[in-house]
Amino acid sequence: MVLLYTSTVVDPPVTLIRGADSNENDELIDNMLPEDVWFHVEDLSSAHVYLRLKEKQTLDDIPEKLLEDACQLVKANSIKGCKMNEVVVIYTMWSNLKKISGMKSGEVSFNNPSAVRKKTTKKDKAIVNRLSKTEKSGVKMDYEGDREARERREIDRKKAENKIQLENKRAEEKRNREASELRSYTSLMKSENMTANTDYSGYDSDDFM
Structure with a gap:
């Protein structure tokens, strides 16, 4: 079970996903999708929050106000961080997360540390209050259904791409065929390759004198 929040700073609104405890955080780490962005307070314990992007989007595509909402939600759900005026929130794509043997529940490492971004986040009660009013608790995620739906979309996308590639190839x-035919026609029409319809060979004008 997880908690869901609705950010209305973008249109259409976007759902933010939060694990309620370390076990749920591990569950999210194991089951999210490549389009999901993971948020956490740097060097402090905090909730794990996810933002699901559209397929093919990157961290650069996150609107600033939506990024701020995710960071505020993480800060507000950090035991120490919520009391601080300012924290640093780290975020990266879910695919960059890595669990190492021996890690405690909720702990995570990164495949590529340089792909982790940071955002200084100052306390903003208005944002936290707005998000808190949209909270839905005890939500059961359909991880398998989400993966299957994504796989179907990926198959459809590849089919569409292959169709376009085939159409482009045929075009x-x-x-090329028309250009080749044009070149052949032009070659045939050159004056040196042309013969007059009237053949005057053997004609002697004196015969008519």
Whole structure:
């Protein structure tokens, strides 16, 4: 079971996902999708919060106000961080997360530390209050359904790409064929390759004198 929040700073609104405890955090680490962005307070214990991007989007595509909402939610759900005026929130794509043998529940490392971004986040009660009013607790995530839906979308996307590639290939072949035919026609029409319809060979004008 997880907690869901709705951020209305973008249109359409976006759902933020939060684990309620360390076990749920591990569950999220194991089951999220490549489009999910993970948020956590740096060097402090805090909730794990996820923002699901659209497929093919990157960290650079997150609107600043939405990024702020996610960071405020993480800060507000850090035992020590919530009391501090300012914290640093780290965030990265879910695919960059790595669990190492022996780690405690909720602990995580990174495949590529340089792909982790940081954002200084100052306390903003107005944002936290707005998000808290949208909280839905005890939500059961359909991880398998989400993965299957994504796989279907990926299959459909690849089919569409293959169709476009095939159409482009056929169009290119047609253009090449037409260009080749044009070159052949032009070559045949050159004056040195042309013969007059009237053949005057053997004609002697004196015969008509």
